[in-house]
Amino acid sequence: MPQHLVANFSAYITQHKLFDPTQKVLLAVSGGVDSIVMAHLFKQAGYQVGIAHCNFQLRGEESVRDEQFVQQLAVSLTLPLHTVKFDTQAYVTENRVAIQVAARELRYNWLEQVRAAEGYAYIATAHHMQDSVETALMNFSKGTGIAGLHGILPKQERIIRPLLFTEKDMLVAYASFYNIPFVEDSSNITDKYTRNYFRHHIIPQLQEVFPSAVKNMAATIEKMKEAEILYQEAITKHRKRLLFSKDNTWMVPVLKLQHSVPLQTIAWELFREFGCSPAQTQQVLGLLDSESGRYVETATHRIIRNRQWLLITPTPTLDAPLVVIEASQPNIHFGGGQLHLRQQERGTANIPTAPEVAWLDAKQVSFPLILRRWKQGDYFYPLGMPKKKKLSRFLIDQKLSLPQKENVWVLESAKRIVWVLGMRVDDRAKITPATKEMLCIEFSK
Structure with a gap:
């Protein structure tokens, strides 16, 4: 019965711990029957609330009518009112999104700003049982997996949905019983939106075969919510081992x-x-x-x-640009890490060897040097080998994975590779007994 709706409403809030009765809640009110009845239920139950209304300026005079209607509602219920006007079409053009997406983003961003600024603990929306069933059916049709079959959740971060326990017909009956006026949004009539098509055609046909289809599906959704908890626990275990x-x-x-x-x-x-x-x-x-x-x-x-x-x-990004290295630059920072360059005399001491350090004969290297990612067609003379080798073949021999290959950099001097960074020096630029001055290049990631 409609007169029992307030008690059921409060019981649902308590059962799902949607908020503490001492906290303030911001109500998203459009002017339609769902949100209007929600505002009356909050008022009748004695909770501390304020009303928020968005004018998206998409329906001409109808949008103005809705805003004025919600203003009158706030006065009649003696509740604080927060309103805003959006240039939704401009947002669509600027961000290249659909009107529905634009309206949703604008609405929730603004509601959160009001909530935080005005001291409200939560934002309440008027989603009811049919909305949740529609969502689950659409998700089932799109193939979203088990996570999409729990319908609309009663609470997500700062958003609460205190009407999910009741059907649309009950909200309409409550408004009729207590002579509560509301306005109709003409965009709800069209079938061009997927949700409206499910609302006007799919669900009514299901109800012709199963009159209690919405209630039955809502009960199944509740079971799916609990099943999803077990499901996610199992998936977490598989993630850890895989x-x-x-x-x-x-x-x-x-x-x-x-x-x-x-x-x-x-x-x-x-x-x-x-x-x-x-x-x-x-x-x-x-x-x-x-x-x-x-x-x-x-x-x-x-x-x-x-x-x-x-x-x-x-996914790999576009090729990194070439890095030009002059003789006067001792330190180079680039996409793959950094290089430190220094020149020193050959001397008689043994030269330490390490993959991340290249010792080159300074006479065989001419500046500027070019630092770049390797590409197909590159070749060099690997240290100790008299013949040239394709770099692609060299990387295969090094047993590198594709991601590792994509992060290989080379250093060029006079259009020839003198070092595959962190891997191999070119034999033509190596240190020999005749070397008098060396170029040392250290590579670090």
Whole structure:
């Protein structure tokens, strides 16, 4: 019954610990029946609240009407009012987003600003049971996985939804029973928005077959919320045994993943955090039986088969620019680390050797030097070898993974490579008994 709605409303808030009754709550009120009834319920229950209304200026006189209506509501309920006008179309143009996205971003950003500035503990929105069911059905249709099937959550950070316990019909009945006026948003009538299509067509057809479809689905959603807790606990355990981090790379052991059960679900949860879509998850699983070097590129990362591992690295950015090094520059900072250069006489002491240090015959090096990433077609004469070798072949022999290859830098002098940084000096620039002056270059990441 409509008259029991206030008691059920307060019970739901207490059951889900949405907020402490001593705290203030900011109500997002549009003027529609849902938010208007929510404002009356908060007032009747005796909670400390204020009203916030956004005018998106998208529906001409109707937008003005809604704002004036909410102003009158605040006066009649003797509640504080906060209003704002947005140039939503300008925001759409500037940020290249859909109108719905623009309105949502503008609304929630502003509501949070008001909440923080005016001392409200939470922001309350008027999402009800049907809204939650619509969300779950849309997520199910899009294939978002189990996380999308819990519908709308009662509480997320500073946002609370205290009407999720009740159906839309009950809110309309409450407004009718107590003669509470409200306004209708004409944009809710059109089917061009996905949610409206589900609201006007999908759910009514389900209710023709199952009259209690919304309540039944809402009850299932509650079960899904609890099942998701167990699910996430299991996924966390699989992540710990399958996902390892080293430097800027995540690593997944191929054999362990192949023997994981259930494989499809674990793979989806493992790789979706790296921009992997459901279709791409199947491609990633295909890497388990492929040779080294094959990869799948997602929106944000590259997943590469490298021997017994899948390596996950951020998608490579554009090639780094060339770095020109003059003789007067002893210290160079670049995308791959830094170089320290110094010249000294040959002397008679033994020269210490280390991969990160190059000792070059100063006579064989001419400035300016060029520092750049390696590219296909590069070649050099590896120290101790009389014949030239393609750098791509040299890197294969060094058993480097694709991400490691992409981070290899070379140093050029007079259009020839004199050093593959951190790996090998060119034989033509090496120190010999005839060397009188040496150029020492130290590389550090």
